[in-house]
Each structure stands twice: as C-alpha cells, then as structure tokens.
Amino acid sequence: MIDQTISHDPHALRLFEARRKFFDQGYGDEGDERDHPDCKLPHAVLRSWQRCLESGLDYRADGRGDPEGRSELAAARERSERLLRNASGVIEHVFDQIRASGSMVILADDHGMILHSLGDPEFFTRAQRVALQPGSLWSESMRGTNAIGTTLMEAGPVEVIGAEHFLDRNSILTCSAAPVFDPEGKLLGVFDISADYRNNQRHTLGLARLAAQLIEKHLFEVEFSTDILVAFHLRPEGVGGLQEGVLAVSAEGRILGANLAARALFAESNGLVGLDFNALFKPSFGHFVDRGSRPPFLQTIETRHGERLYARLRSAPSLRSNPPARGTSSAAADRMAFCDARHEQRVTLKCLATGDPSLQTALDRASRIMGKDIPLLIQGESGVGKELFARAFHYSGPRQDGPFVALNCAAIPENLIESELFGYVGGAFTGARREGSIGKIQQAHGGTLFLDEIGDMPLNMQARLLRVLQERCVTPVGAQRQVPVDISLVCATHRVLRDAMRAGSFREDLYYRINGLTVTLPALRERSDIRSIVHKLIAAEASDGVQVTISEPVMDFFERYPWPGNVRQLQNVIRLAVALLDEGETEIQSCHLPEDLFSADQMGETKSGQEPAFLVEASGRSLDEIKCEAIAMVMNEFGGNVSAAARRLGISRNTLYRKIGRMN
Numbered sequence: 001m002i003d004q005t006i007s008h009d010p011h012a013l014r015l016f017e018a019r020r021k022f023f024d025q026g027y028g029d030e031g032d033e034r035d036h037p038d039c040k041l042p043h044a045v046l047r048s049w050q051r052c053l054e055s056g057l058d059y060r061a062d063g064r065g066d067p068e069g070r071s072e073l074a075a076a077r078e079r080s081e082r083l084l085r086n087a088s089g090v091i092e093h094v095f096d097q098i099r100a101s102g103s104m105v106i107l108a109d110d111h112g113m114i115l116h117s118l119g120d121p122e123f124f125t126r127a128q129r130v131a132l133q134p135g136s137l138w139s140e141s142m143r144g145t146n147a148i149g150t151t152l153m154e155a156g157p158v159e160v161i162g163a164e165h166f167l168d169r170n171s172i173l174t175c176s177a178a179p180v181f182d183p184e185g186k187l188l189g190v191f192d193i194s195a196d197y198r199n200n201q202r203h204t205l206g207l208a209r210l211a212a213q214l215i216e217k218h219l220f221e222v223e224f225s226t227d228i229l230v231a232f233h234l235r236p237e238g239v240g241g242l243q244e245g246v247l248a249v250s251a252e253g254r255i256l257g258a259n260l261a262a263r264a265l266f267a268e269s270n271g272l273v274g275l276d277f278n279a280l281f282k283p284s285f286g287h288f289v290d291r292g293s294r295p296p297f298l299q300t301i302e303t304r305h306g307e308r309l310y311a312r313l314r315s316a317p318s319l320r321s322n323p324p325a326r327g328t329s330s331a332a333a334d335r336m337a338f339c340d341a342r343h344e345q346r347v348t349l350k351c352l353a354t355g356d357p358s359l360q361t362a363l364d365r366a367s368r369i370m371g372k373d374i375p376l377l378i379q380g381e382s383g384v385g386k387e388l389f390a391r392a393f394h395y396s397g398p399r400q401d402g403p404f405v406a407l408n409c410a411a412i413p414e415n416l417i418e419s420e421l422f423g424y425v426g427g428a429f430t431g432a433r434r435e436g437s438i439g440k441i442q443q444a445h446g447g448t449l450f451l452d453e454i455g456d457m458p459l460n461m462q463a464r465l466l467r468v469l470q471e472r473c474v475t476p477v478g479a480q481r482q483v484p485v486d487i488s489l490v491c492a493t494h495r496v497l498r499d500a501m502r503a504g505s506f507r508e509d510l511y512y513r514i515n516g517l518t519v520t521l522p523a524l525r526e527r528s529d530i531r532s533i534v535h536k537l538i539a540a541e542a543s544d545g546v547q548v549t550i551s552e553p554v555m556d557f558f559e560r561y562p563w564p565g566n567v568r569q570l571q572n573v574i575r576l577a578v579a580l581l582d583e584g585e586t587e588i589q590s591c592h593l594p595e596d597l598f599s600a601d602q603m604g605e606t607k608s609g610q611e612p613a614f615l616v617e618a619s620g621r622s623l624d625e626i627k628c629e630a631i632a633m634v635m636n637e638f639g640g641n642v643s644a645a646a647r648r649l650g651i652s653r654n655t656l657y658r659k660i661g662r663m664n
C-alpha cells in the first residue's frame with residue numbers, strides 16, 4: 001500500500017495508519033489538523049471516503065478508466081464553451097506562476113471531465129500513468145476521493161494529499177481544487193492544481209481558489225457588461241477587491257446575477273436571482289442609483305437584516321436607455337414626474353417652461369428645429385436637467401413614438417463604448433454573446449439617440465461616430481455589411497467642448513457635426529423661477545392627495561442658496577424634507593432640511609479660511625446675505641436657543657456667537 005519513498009514521511013505514515021483504521025475497523029478521526037499526531041482526516045476527505053465505501057468502491061481497484069474518446073471530449077468542450085472561454089486566460093496565467101514546480105493546472109467540467117490542462121513535462125508522464133489528462137473523468141464515483149470529484153460533491157474547495165486519495169493508485173498525487181460557479185450559482189466546473197505528492201505546497205489551495213474567483217469575476221463582468229452592477233463589502237477598502245460582493249441588477253431593480261460573495265452574504269435558500277433589490281436593501285433601488293451616480297460614489301447601504309455595507313454603483317448603461325418604471329425606481333420616477341400630470345412618462349418641452357427667461361430661450365430655440373434634421377447639443381452644469389431636456393425634445397417632436405435611447409459616454413468603460421454604440425456580431429471577440437448584440441445607434445433607429453457627456457468619448461470612437469453621422473450607416477463590430485440607420489442626434493456635455501478641441505481631446509469635425517444647434521441650460525442659482533420648480537418638485541414628491549406647502553423663510557433661503565448640484569440637489573433636498581414630515585405635518589420647515597445644507601463648510605468655515613468653491617462661484621450674489629439668512633432662520637426656529645441652533649447648523653456655539661456678533 002505504501003512505497004519506500006513515503007515510508008520515511010511521518011505524515012504519510014500517519015495517513016497509512018488512518019487508512020488502516022478506516023478500512024479495517026470502519027472509522028476515522030475527523031479534524032482539520034493534518035499534522036496532528038493522531039492524523040486527523042479533513043472533514044471533506046472523511047465524508048468522501050464514507051461515500052466511496054457506501055457506493056461499493058474498492059480502494060485497491062485499478063480505477064484507471066481510459067480517457068473518453070475524442071468525440072466525447074469535443075462534445076464536453078462544446079458544452080462547456082462558456083467556461084473554457086472565460087477560464088483560458090486564467091489557466092495560462094496561473095501556469096506561468098507555477099511553471100517548473102512539477103505541477104499541472106487543470107480545468108474540469110461539472111461532471112469531472114478534464115477539459116484542458118497545462119503542465120510541466122516531467123509531471124505530465126506521471127500524471128498520464130493515472131490518466132490525469134484531458135478526456136478523463138475524475139468524478140468521485142469513478143475515481144474515489146480526489147480533488148476534482150470531491151470538490152464537485154462538496155461544492156467547495158478541497159485539497160487531497162497523497163494517501164487521502166481513496167484509491168491507492170492515486171496516492172502519488174497531491175491535488176487542490178476549487179469550484180467555479182456561474183452568476184446564477186450553478187456549478188460550472190472545477191479549477192485544479194495537481195502535483196507529485198512530494199511537491200505538496202501549502203499555498204496551492206489558496207491559488208486554486210483565487211483562480212476560480214478570477215474566472216467567476218471574468219464571467220460575471222462579461223455576461224453583465226450591459227447591466228447595472230452593484231459592488232459591496234463590509235469594509236470600504238473591500239469594494240473593488242476580489243472578495244467584494246457583486247449583484248447584477250436590471251433597470252427595474254430585479255437581481256439578474258450574484259457572485260459567490262453576494263450569495264454567501266445573503267444565503268437565500270432559493271438564490272438571489274429574480275428577487276427585488278428592494279427586498280434585500282435599504283434604501284430603495286431608485287435612491288441607490290440616484291446617489292451612486294455622482295460623487296462620493298461609495299455609499300453605505302443597509303441589508304434588510306440591518307447589516308451595514310459599503311456599496312458602489314458600476315457601469316449602468318442600460319439604466320439610462322430603459323428607465324425603471326414608476327414605483328420601482330425613484331430616479332426614473334423623478335424624470336417622469338415633472339409635469340403636472342404626475343404619471344406622465346412623456347415629459348415635453350412645454351412641461352419644462354416654468355418662467356425663467358434664459359431657459360425659455362433654450363426651449364424656444366429647440367422647438368424651432370423639431371422634426372428637422374439638425375443635431376442638438378445641450379450644455380450646462382451637472383444636474384441642470386440636460387437629460388430631461390433631451391427627453392422632452394424627443395417626446396415633443398415627430399419621433400415621439402420611436403425609441404429614446406441614451407448612452408452616458410462617461411459612465412461606461414472605454415473598451416465597452418465601441419460595442420455599446422455599434423453593437424457586434426456573434427463571436428466578434430472573446431466574451432461576445434453568441435447571438436451578437438445590437439448597439440445603441442441601431443436601437444435608436446426611428447427615434448432619438450442621446451449621447452450624454454459626449455466630451456468624454458475616446459478619440460477613436462469619435463472618428464467612428466463621425467462616419468456614422470456622415471454615412472447614416474453603422475457597421476457592428478465584426479460585421480461585413482453596413483446597416484442603414486435613421487436617428488435624430490442629441491448630445492450633452494458639462495464641458496466646454498471648444499476647450500477640449502483646443503486641448504486635442506475632441507475632434508473639430510465631430511464638434512461641427514453635432515452642434516447644429518447649441519442650447520445652454522442655466523444653473524439653478526441663475527434661474528428666476530425657483531419658486532415654481534420647488535412647488536412642482538414638492539407636488540411630485542408628496543403622496544397622492546396630500547397638499548404639502550413650504551414655509552416662507554425656507555423658500556426664501558432656497559432662492560438665495562447657490563445650489564452647486566443644481567436641480568438634482570434641490571430635488572434631493574425636497575425629497576428628504578417631504579420624507580421627514582411627521583404624520584399630519586404638511587409644511588416644510590428648516591428642521592426638515594439636510595444638515596449639510598448649513599454645514600460648517602458651506603457656512604464658509606473651511607480649514608484654510610477660504611470660501612468653498614461653489615460659494616466663490618456665487619460671489620456675485622451676496623454670500624453674507626445667504627449665511628445671515630440661514631442663521632436668522634434657524635435661530636428663529638429654535639426660539640433664540642444658541643446651542644440648539646448651533647447643533648442644527650453643524651457649527652460650534654462659539655462660531656455661532658461670532659457670526660451673530662458680526663451680523664449685528
């Protein structure tokens with residue numbers, strides 16, 4: 001049963017003793033300490049031995065099992081094409097790391113058939129003696145306890161060293177394996193590293209696990225490249241690492257896929273796929289997306305079981321083109337709810353007219369080019385409503401029954417922009433969906449294509465886009481033929497494109513092609529219709545039938561505040577205020593406003609003693625007046641109680657005394 005080589009190895013001898021106990025007396029000592037003097041067997045190994053014994057397998061059996069024929073291997077590879085495609089890079093990478101260590105890297109399918117292997121030549125020959133080669137089946141029922149087959153049975157990483165293999169003949173091996181799951185939690189196969197028993201290295205199991213995780217990560221990112229990804233971890237620094245949990249979520253907030261860490265965190269018995277984001281987390285999906293789309297991108301969220309996580313929203317191209325239905329996402333609902341007809345999905349330019357002259361000019365000019373083949377370029381700071389304007393332009397014109405398709409050029413990785421915009425044919429590149437994919441340009445056929453943050457489009461894409469606009473045809477990646485497209489183009493940017501042109505990051509010819517008409521939307525602080533917007537936003541946020549009003553001091557403060565985040569910020573402030581109203585309370589007062597609206601920073605109390613950037617920007621508008629206003633309002637609200645007012649304002653009592661002194 002044991003050869004000369006291992007007879008000098010204390011571990012091997014203890015293992016030999018353990019085998020004797022198990023096979024002769026029918027029991028074994030379980031434990032996780034392999035080096036324990038009593039040679040405790042790892043739980044997984046002992047469980048496997050028991051299974052093998054119960055199935056009638058004989059440990060002395062030859063069990064070699066010739067490799068299946070070529071056609072079986074080809075069929076298995078075909079069946080596992082998705083696994084092979086996503087694993088090939090990892091196999092090569094890991095093999096590079098362990099080259100010349102007398103090891104072999106193996107990928108097996110979910111039946112235990114070896115699909116692919118890379119190994120050092122000297123170990124290859126030994127491995128072949130036990131049929132460790134492509135086409136061989138290493139299921140537990142076929143070959144007893146072994147890392148591949150036992151990993152499949154245990155659905156977790158397993159290391160099987162020397163005589164822990166059930167069959168005597170396999171005791172020349174040491175094998176470490178980890179399962180690979182698809183984003184739905186289905187076991188796809190096993191990543192294994194095998195070597196001569198004498199070359200056993202402690203860290204090999206860790207390497208196999210890491211490799212399996214890398215394959216899963218790759219698979220996840222490729223399969224959900226066009227969906228919304230939510231990455232999270234218990235610690236902020238864990239987000240972005242290999243241990244992060246990742247969920248792929250549809251625009252409606254439904255879970256489409258979950259990686260292993262996410263599945264482990266929730267441990268839902270029926271899996272996570274198909275569940276609603278809102279059933280797992282607070283805040284709602286809409287709030288999460290809304291907050292996660294702007295700095296600071298890392299936010300805290302809570303699971304429904306009260307666990308606090310750090311989370312980040314990753315590429316969400318599909319969100320903008322397919323906004324969630326009202327009730328599932330407040331972000332999308334915001335966009336829809338702006339007209340008085342609150343359930344109106346199709347906002348029009350008319351709805352946006354709330355009395356500000358410069359906005360009115362933009363609306364008038366845009367109306368004039370409606371239905372004409374003139375591209376529209378919308379400029380303005382972040383949050384002023386450029387996308388809403390683009391939607392309104394689409395739904396006010398003759399293409400309103402066609403699609404409105406949006407792509408945020410800043411929100412998707414550079415290497416995905418091409419396939420997102422132009423689409424691709426099946427097999428065009430590694431990771432491409434077999435059936436290919438239709439790009440945004442083609443999706444917008446008969447309607448409007450909205451390219452947000454066009455200033456962030458990579459230069460090579462700019463050249464291709466220009467060609468599409470000139471030729472009115474698109475060529476998907478890998479396709480031989482052009483497809484004619486009929487689109488109306490609306491672009492938006494918060495950058496000054498002329499500066500980008502001068503800096504060489506934006507093509508001049510494209511610039512002239514996209515700005516048939518340029519409109520610039522005013523920053524909120526420059527608008528004269530803040531009151532109307534506030535009323536409309538309150539109406540959109542308040543629940544049906546409840547008439548919410550706003551106190552005059554708060555409205556006054558709103559009119560003077562510089563709103564660095566523009567309408568988006570105002571909308572968030574109002575949403576919070578409405579949510580903070582007590583039952584029966586119908587008036588928004590300063591106590592319903594977020595504290596950071598008055599924070600020390602915003603009151604000009606920065607460490608350097610300088611005004612924060614947005615206050616400097618608004619310097620033409622009497623900052624002192626704004627500060628005094630805020631202080632007076634809060635002091636008034638707390639009946640002159642300085643301590644309470646200072647707490648509310650987020651500044652110290654001394655600072656508040658000083659400020660009041662200066663005001664007087």
Ligand SMILES: Nc1ncnc2c1ncn2[C@@H]1O[C@H](COP(=O)(O)OP(=O)(O)OP(=O)(O)O)[C@@H](O)[C@H]1O
Pocket residue numbers: 331334335336338352380381382383384385386387388389452492494533567568571
């Ligand atoms: N005139 C408006 N009336 C009501 N709500 C508005 C208005 N303008 C913008 N909003 C709301 O403010 C939020 C931000 O608007 P939008 O996304 O259109 O801005 P943006 O300028 O495209 O921002 P970014 O440059 O950051 O993409 C949205 O929720 C939108 O519904």
